Amino acid sequence: xxxxxxxxxxxxxxxxxxxxxxxxxxxxxxxxxxxxxxxxxxxxxxxxxxxxxxxxxxxxxxxxxxxxxxxxxxxxxxxxxxxxxxxxxxxxxxxxxxxxxxxxxxxxxxxxxxxxxxxxxxxxxxxxxxxxxxxxxxxxxxxxxxxxxxxxxxxxxxxxxxxxxxxxxxxxxxxxxxxxxxxxxxxxxxxxxxxxxxxxxxxxxxxxxxxxxxxxxxxxxxxxxxxxxxxxxxxxxxxxxxxxxxxxxxxxxxxxxxxxxxxxxxxxxxxxxxxxxxxxxxxxxxxxxxxxxxxxxxxxxxxxxxxxxxxxxxxxxxxxxxxxxxxxxxxxxxxxxxxxxxxxxxxxxxxx
Amino acid sequence: xxxxxxxxxxxxxxxxxxxxxxxxxxxxxxxxxxxxxxxxxxxxxxxxxxxxxxxxxxxxxxxxxxx
Numbered sequence: 516x517x518x519x520x521x522x523x524x525x526x527x528x529x530x531x532x533x534x535x536x537x538x539x540x541x542x543x544x545x546x547x548x549x550x551x552x553x554x555x556x557x558x559x560x561x562x563x564x565x566x567x568x569x570x571x572x573x574x575x576x577x578x579x580x581x582x583x584x585x586x587x588x589x590x591x592x593x594x595x596x597x598x599x600x601x602x603x604x605x606x607x608x609x610x611x612x613x614x615x616x617x618x619x620x621x622x623x624x625x626x627x628x629x630x631x632x633x634x635x636x637x638x639x640x641x642x643x644x645x646x647x648x649x650x651x652x653x654x655x656x657x658x659x660x661x662x663x664x665x666x667x668x669x670x671x672x673x674x675x676x677x678x679x680x681x682x683x684x685x686x687x688x689x690x691x692x693x694x695x696x697x698x699x700x701x702x703x704x705x706x707x708x709x710x711x712x713x714x715x716x717x718x719x720x721x722x723x724x725x726x727x728x729x730x731x732x733x734x735x736x737x738x739x740x741x742x743x744x745x746x747x748x749x750x751x752x753x754x755x756x757x758x759x760x761x762x763x764x765x766x767x768x769x770x771x772x773x774x775x776x777x778x779x780x781x782x783x784x785x786x787x788x789x790x791x792x793x794x795x796x797x798x799x800x801x802x803x804x805x806x807x808x809x810x811x812x813x814x815x816x817x818x819x820x821x822x823x824x825x826x827x828x829x830x831x832x833x834x835x836x837x838x839x840x841x842x843x844x845x846x847x848x849x850x851x852x853x854x855x856x857x858x859x860x861x862x863x864x865x866x867x
Numbered sequence: 868x869x870x871x872x873x874x875x876x877x878x879x880x881x882x883x884x885x886x887x888x889x890x891x892x893x894x895x896x897x898x899x900x901x902x903x904x905x906x907x908x909x910x911x912x913x914x915x916x917x918x919x920x921x922x923x924x925x926x927x928x929x930x931x932x933x934x
Contacts, residue, residue: 595901663875725903738882740910796877
């Protein structure tokens with residue numbers, strides 16, 4: 516049984532990697548077939564939560580992932596409505612996960628995709644990400660917990676799938692309500708229905724396999740369990756092969772698409788992202804997937820990322836290809852402090 | 868038998884709770900509320916060479932026994 520499961524997660528990783536390369540070919544920004552952070556940020560822009568003209572588009576990939584996870588959870592009788600495990604703390608953690616991700620310019624998934632495109636800055640990001648996870652693991656070992664969730668009514672769990680469905684209807688039927696970038700990454704997009712279908716497939720597979728970027732490194736270190744890390748590796752290998760096949764592999768630090776080469780801040784941004792994600796129990800991708808399966812705590816985390824992304828652009832904290840901003844550096848430092856305080860305050864050993 | 872109630876805790880806390888309980892001796896019963904921790908604990912048991920069985924309760928939770 517364990518063998519069979521690994522086949523599925525390798526297959527899932529391979530599909531994600533190849534789909535990412537194809538989405539770029541079909542119009543998505545370079546090395547950004549998928550990026551949960553970027554796509555939530557674009558969606559925040561489309562909804563006018565921020566007004567950065569280059570990053571506004573309601574990305575169907577995100578909508579598809581949440582709905583794909585929802586459908587798979589229903590089919591597998593795994594739609595399990597729960598919530599109430601420190602929702603406000605999760606909101607704040609997710610907010611700063613986004614601040615860290617937009618310092619680096621990518622969620623952990625895009626980090627792997629950037630690496631597979633030859634962007635060596637992502638290697639620095641990966642080291643930072645792993646360091647953040649190691650710090651998070653130390654707190655988990657000390658008894659870090661955001662406390663129990665409780666069972667909730669079906670409607671609570673249906674909120675997120677319904678909200679993204681409404682968003683999709685608006686995107687297709689009433690696009691004038693939204694804002695769309697005319698230049699920059701937000702203007703680069705694969706056809707709506709292709710993006711939706713890819714999102715649905717990836718969402719369904721990610722739900723089934725529990726694919727998680729942060730869980731990969733965490734479980735390998737904590738339990739010597741390499742199951743999730745296998746998925747992470749499969750994405751990298753598939754995207755690498757795909758990029759070579761498309762002639763889209765360009766190794767180097769300089770001039771990488773939608774990236775900057777400030778080592779220190781790439782490292783710190785991803786360290787914040789990794790640490791915050793461990794404390795949340797999963798990477799941004801995993802939070803999206805869980806939000807489709809009835810997990811209200813993850814739905815709150817997705818909203819935290821949405822608001823975080825809006826703040827990043829409203830207050831000049833998001834990096835660009837020109838590099839990090841002063842506000843972004845302050846945001847990452849504040850984020851590291853806040854997240855560490857949350858980690859310490861929730862790590863008191865209970866009973867024995 | 869020692870029972871660990873890991874229902875409601877998010878990933879990876881149920882596995883850490885299981886790990887701590889197993890250190891104190893077997894057999895251990897663990898209650899969880901979804902298939903995710905069941906599968907996580909199943910891999911943990913596999914790595915440690917423990918025998919695992921589980922049943923679904925009337926409330927839709929899962930009762931895992933490790934020995």
